[in-house]
Amino acid sequence: MRVLLSGYDSRGGVEPLVGLAVRLRELGAEVRVCAPPDEEFAERLAGVGVPLVPVGQSVRALVTAATPPSAADLPRRAAELTVAQLDAVAAAAEGCDALVATGLMPAAAAARSVAQKLGIRSVYATFQQLTLPSPHHPPLAYPGRPFPPEVTDNRVLWDLDAQSINALFGEALNTNRASIGLPPVDNVRDYVIGDQPWLATDPTLDPWQEPADLDVVQTGAWFLPDERPLPAELEAFLDAGTPPVYVGFGSMPMRTSTDVAQVAIEAIRAQGRRAVVARGWADLALIDDQDDCFAVGEVNQQALFGRVAAVVHHGGAGTTTTAARAGAPQVVVPQAGDQPYWAGRVADLGIGAAHDGPTPTTEPLSAALKTTLTPETRARATAVASAIRTDGTTVAAKLLLDAISRERPPMPA
Structure with a gap:
């Protein structure tokens, strides 16, 4: 089995992929990770023997630039990231059986589009629940697009969130989907999240409340036990x-x-x-x-x-x-x-x-x-x-590999 883990993010969004990649490999899968080209990410993945497929610009260079990215520049940067992600993920996903999409919304949207084009299973995973629509909490506002202060109903706020995401990322995503022969999506957020997203957080620290509008699978946080000695x-x-x-x-x-x-x-x-x-x-x-x-x-x-x-x-x-x-x-x-x-x-x-x-x-x-x-x-x-779960990577890896196994045709007798 071959699996691609895709995430354009800072260190906190790449490190969980390291843990999941190692666990998938221990269970017999071949794994590669699509992530930003930052040297520290490359070194971290090389240290555990997992191939890195670099995509886009260095996140550290963007974050620490003398002039930080502005809210007005977000759609343009998202369009550039979408193109880079489509190209890198399309090449990396060839021959894969499944794809896990994480990270920034436009990057995850591009990754799921590639999986759709290739006809392979994909799942969206998030490392905090505030990207998942729920009546129990409000969404995070995007830079330059604050929610009206008089609106307090969470369901209304989530509708506004979907509108913001479409306005910021919809045109770039659908233009690039058309270029690979895919139809447009009318709700970018819901397309990315899908019907059964994974919440890769600990239930004690980050309890998901039911009932909600989504069938969320909370796997537990993804960690790789770190055996490196302290200096x-x-x-x-x-x-x-x-x-x-x-x-x-x-x-x-x-x-x-x-x-x-x-x-x-x-x-x-x-x-x-x-x-x-x-x-x-x-x-x-x-x-x-x-x-x-x-x-x-x-x-x-x-x-x-x-x-x-x-x-x-x-x-x-x-x-x-x-x-x-x-x-x-x-x-x-x-x-x-x-x-x-x-x-x-x-x-x-x-x-x-x-x-x-x-x-x-x-x-x-x-x-x-x-x-x-x-x-x-x-x-x-x-x-x-003592209450924190330690099996998050195992839960996620087995869920993914079991799903792949169920979808594969039986071997001839």
């Missing part, structure tokens, strides 16, 4: 004192008027703690040469989060779940997209605190840390960690 210098730092506080913002460039590293380190020191500072796409750096702080680049977060007193981060789905699995209390400083949702979930579960707003300042961050570093929060985080 010797980091091990020495961890062993040299009490557990530090980790601070890192992943793929967020942190465009703020304040020095984020300085604010974070001062807030951590105000609680009498040491710090591990992750550089990330914000390129955080140490603020002085004191020996109570240590800077890291790419590192095994699964191992590191089990050794820290708390994790200060942006609220990406992957980081939130990794910290929760490790039993590490969290302070979430949400920047955009689904991150305020994850910040709210951390606070609601009692496993940490949500910073008010995207710009960290010393006093509010220190107050959030004070709450998070209590024995009560640590105990709650430990309890929640």
